[in-house]
Amino acid sequence: MTNSTPLPPPRRAEPDVRRQSLIAACARVLAREGAAGTSVRVIAREAGVSPGLITHYFAGIDALIAATYADVDQTVSAALEAAVADAGDDPRARLDAFVTASFAPPIADRALLATWIAFWSLVTARADIARQHDDQYAGFRDRLTLLLAACGVPGERLRLAAIAVTALVDGLWLELSLSPGCFSADEAGAIARAHLDSLIGFL
Amino acid sequence: MTNSTPLPPPRRAEPDVRRQSLIAACARVLAREGAAGTSVRVIAREAGVSPGLITHYFAGIDALIAATYADVDQTVSAALEAAVADAGDDPRARLDAFVTASFAPPIADRALLATWIAFWSLVTARADIARQHDDQYAGFRDRLTLLLAACGVPGERLRLAAIAVTALVDGLWLELSLSPGCFSADEAGAIARAHLDSLIGFL
DNA sequence: AGGACTGTTGCACGATCGTACAATACCACG
DNA sequence: CGTGGTATTGTACGATCGTGCAACAGTCCT
Numbered sequence A, B: 001m002t003n004s005t006p007l008p009p010p011r012r013a014e015p016d017v018r019r020q021s022l023i024a025a026c027a028r029v030l031a032r033e034g035a036a037g038t039s040v041r042v043i044a045r046e047a048g049v050s051p052g053l054i055t056h057y058f059a060g061i062d063a064l065i066a067a068t069y070a071d072v073d074q075t076v077s078a079a080l081e082a083a084v085a086d087a088g089d090d091p092r093a094r095l096d097a098f099v100t101a102s103f104a105p106p107i108a109d110r111a112l113l114a115t116w117i118a119f120w121s122l123v124t125a126r127a128d129i130a131r132q133h134d135d136q137y138a139g140f141r142d143r144l145t146l147l148l149a150a151c152g153v154p155g156e157r158l159r160l161a162a163i164a165v166t167a168l169v170d171g172l173w174l175e176l177s178l179s180p181g182c183f184s185a186d187e188a189g190a191i192a193r194a195h196l197d198s199l200i201g202f203l
Numbered sequence C: 001a002g003g004a005c006t007g008t009t010g011c012a013c014g015a016t017c018g019t020a021c022a023a024t025a026c027c028a029c030g
Numbered sequence D: 001c002g003t004g005g006t007a008t009t010g011t012a013c014g015a016t017c018g019t020g021c022a023a024c025a026g027t028c029c030t
Helices: A015-033 A040-047 A053-057 A061-088 A092-104 A109-122 A127-150 A155-178 A187-200 B014-031 B040-047 B054-057 B061-084 B091-103 B110-123 B127-150 B154-180 B185-200
Strands: none
Touching: A015 A040, A015 A053, A015 A061, A015 A109, A015 B054, A040 A053, A053 A061, A061 A092, A061 A109, A061 A127, A092 A127, A092 A155, A109 A127, A109 A155, A109 B110, A127 A155, A127 B154, A155 A187, A155 B127, A155 B154, A155 B185, A187 B091, A187 B154, A187 B185, B014 B040, B014 B054, B014 B061, B014 B110, B040 B054, B054 B061, B061 B091, B061 B110, B061 B127, B091 B154, B091 B185, B110 B127, B110 B154, B110 B185, B127 B154
8 A cells, every 4th residue: 555656756846836736636636536536645646746745735625625726717717818818809809709718628628617516515515615606706707797898788787797698608618518418619609609699789 | 422312213114205305304414514514424314314224225325316316306397397387378478487487496495506516526427427417407408498499489599599598597596506695586587588588589 | 064944755543434234123914 | 913024223344534743855055
């Protein structure tokens, strides 16, 4: 049980680098084993380190999962922002890019879904994690609100419009990730753009 | 540790009744403790029986969770069907009733959300559970397809329309259950009905 | 070069997990 | 009124869980 691998000599790493590698290992394990099979020992083996190191960098396994979720959220936000930036200056093109990017890598990814689910399963029991969830979703909606306003959606409809688009994109992303054979990413994008058409009322 | 309660004498129950009571206890524990805190012992204490009884009725804890999910799905389907039946004969009223009921008790319920999340967390790792998920969602979409067709949605748009409405309702239901303070059930219904308006193109 | 700092290891500990199994107690039936 | 069948109990077992901690080792500073 001591070690099946030849045990390479332990090497020091920059604290930030090591911390990030633990988060990445946690995300990989969540994607491969699911939330139930994700434990300190499995994550440590995935990262190639000793189990004790996780306690050294994180207050506990829940803190590591929360950090993984925050990291995933940051990855998603960065990818969405990059898509918006690539779309140029036309407001509608920027809005389309924002929602379409949700159905392409790296966002429509099984690893992200597993992380999300593992995190949701903590929301029910822990108040601090519930607040982290609320904050991250509020950030997503706020960004969407700006893009919708730039497309001319009037202020009094802005709030519900942002909620609607968030829900639609989330639902499509969820089912696309859970059962990828049911419909394609292109179809999801077409559905979302059609919904934006009716919201903006460009006719 | 033997027993904190006065231990009422063990009573026999009809197998179906006992089985159903275990499923109900599982759902309550999932709602209260979250997926992580749901174990054989906790469920047995919630149901007022011995832990061994769960093994007697179900092949394992995963089978109990799967049965709980199937039961929840049946509850949801029955509630939706009842709402449709109450709506009368007008196709659009029936469609509205179907989607609006998703945001009212007993569907928009924290216990259901917890069950759903616990089940999703098993989808990643187990193929048989992934198929159960696909089947249940296909059933939901099929029912929606019939209601949409009755409202005059043409055949070539029917498939994507059903996917879109399913995703929107799912996303709204998910966020409504995860953070109830963000928007209300009435607002969710209004969003969904507006989306149906644009799909059916009644203008 | 040598000492201090700390990243890292490896293991021990108690708790809890899911499951198996023999013993028990209830109930229907002869 | 026994008696067999089975729902139910209680517990034991091995595995795995998260965490704490003393010892080790790599790196940097003086």
